[in-house]
């Protein structure tokens with residue numbers, strides 16, 4: 001054994017990197033630089049030394065070693081190096097094995113360099129505490145690892161047998177070169193084990209999906225089939241928004257904005273569109289690109305998701321549940337979270353099962369179009385890792401159908417029966433107000449009206465029209481559209497109509513079911529957004545009955561009536577297309593139509609009512 005470098009204490013990470021750079025085969029245990037033919041023999045000696053140490057260890061450590069040497073990078077290496085323990089490799093084999101070993105070293109060194117990490121928790125978040133000495137861990141694993149809820153999933157080591165012996169503690173080979181820490185725990189109804197191996201010379205933790213004992217029943221799920229734990233993948237490469245590469249960029253402003261948000265300020269000087277596109281080309285970290293951040297570097301330990309994990313007994317699921325409850329409370333209070341990437345409110349928040357950071361759908365998909373990394377922590381992320389986050393607020397409802405089909409008639413009944421459950425998204429229109437219609441007054445004002453008057457409810461209901469709008473001029477409406485303030489807009493019967501983002505947010509901030517009354521163009525446009533509503537079409541029994549109802553309502557001129565009937569024909573055709581609506585209700589008998597409408601909404605109604613308890 002020729003030890004060129006054996007002064008372990010003096011091996012700095014920089015030096016180790018230097019050694020890798022030269023591609024010299026090196027023992028990962030003692031860092032001796034070896035000639036290719038020496039590897040097998042050297043490794044056997046290391047093994048022997050390990051076993052000797054085992055005999056001089058206490059019972060806990062012995063148990064760890066009893067099932068044979070852990071199959072760490074180290075043991076994998078041994079397996080590769082020697083085809084048989086009895087005979088030495090032939091010279092030709094030696095060259096091959098040496099090549100493989102060098103490849104292994106290169107890959108490992110590259111990985112380490114890529115991650116730019118000295119202390120890397122196996123959950124891939126940066127351990128907060130700098131590791132001074134490996135000996136401080138002999139008590140119970142690593143402080144960060146044991147308290148980090150994210151670490152619960154990353155190892156992906158699943159035990160099949162519940163009766164598998166508990167190895168709740170640390171297996172340490174002092175004096176020797178390798179430490180491993182194992183802790184078994186229950187998570188998501190699965191028994192799991194955390195394992196971390198430490199190779200001296202790295203002065204830190206090496207993230208390793210460590211396959212445990214050779215003959216144990218442990219499955220190593222390296223391919224990351226997360227279906228069992230997190231359900232089927234919801235996104236694929238096809239969903240990724242390709243990076244256009246020529247959008248305006250302003251890294252400094254972006255960084256400053258992110259910094260502001262991270263520090264609790266929510267002011268955005270860019271429009272959502274600007275920020276979305278500005279961020280899309282550079283999905284580097286919001287926690288700073290490690291070196292460039294003006295804010296203190298964020299780790300997953302001090303990110304929002306981690307705050308809950310002070311109590312190590314909280315498992316990941318509980319921590320996440322608590323987090324969601326907190327978010328819901330804040331959501332109900334009205335102070336909604338902003339997506340760190342676009343600085344806009346979340347509509348469809350997605351989380352990655354790799355790092356659990358949450359961004360809106362578009363931001364994730366844009367980011368992954370540029371780099372397959374989480375924009376917040378740089379964890380490698382593929383579209384298949386993304387999952388929708390149910391904020392468990394009620395889903396909005398889009399009510400559509402020809403003018404005169406009976407949408408507002410049904411809505412009024414619904415809001416009367418379920419007071420405080422629904423909120424109407426007040427649209428903008430350029431049409432003139434009808435008699436009795438007031439500007440900006442929607443049905444969501446009903447509770448205020450009830451509180452402020454002694455009139456019977458029925459009288460108030462008849463005085464409140466669900467069709468009240470923000471009545472605006474074409475110019476101001478167009479200006480709002482140009483600024484990106486509308487989620488959808490359409491031209492109907494010679495007038496502009498549109499749903500502003502804030503009209504939906506106002507209702508959702510109160511945790512009410514947001515109702516949107518839009519024409520078929522509105523439906524088509526909303527389908528392009530990430531609002532994810534329930535789509536309901538109210539249809540008249542026939543064109544003749546529709547015409548009669550519209551005439552009887554006495555709100556239209558002959559000209560506008562004809563326009564509406566023309567639009568109704570198109571609407572009735574399109575509503576028959578499969579997949580456009582979740583349900584089509586024929587409003588023949590009002591009672592029957594109302595019961596159907598209620599039955600579709602019962603789940604969402606329940607959500608709101610439960611939240612009020």
Ligand SMILES: Nc1ncnc2c1ncn2[C@@H]1O[C@H](COP(=O)(O)OP(=O)(O)OP(=O)(O)O)[C@@H](O)[C@H]1O
Nearest residue numbers: 402403404405406407408409549553587588589590
């Ligand atoms: N099932 C029904 N049977 C008879 N008349 C009905 C029925 N449903 C609604 N109506 C009447 O039809 C007319 C149109 O209804 P409503 O105003 O609710 O339609 P709408 O779909 O909201 O129209 P718009 O889109 O133009 O606002 C009203 O006068 C209403 O009283």
Ligand SMILES: Nc1nc2c(ncn2[C@@H]2O[C@H](COP(=O)(O)O)[C@@H](O)[C@H]2O)c(=O)[nH]1
Nearest residue numbers: 403427467490492497498499517518519522
């Ligand atoms: N696309 C949108 N359509 C809307 C919106 N608000 C109402 N409407 C639809 O317009 C017609 C006519 O309404 P009316 O009040 O003039 O009778 C009707 O079909 C509504 O559903 C909107 O914001 N966007």
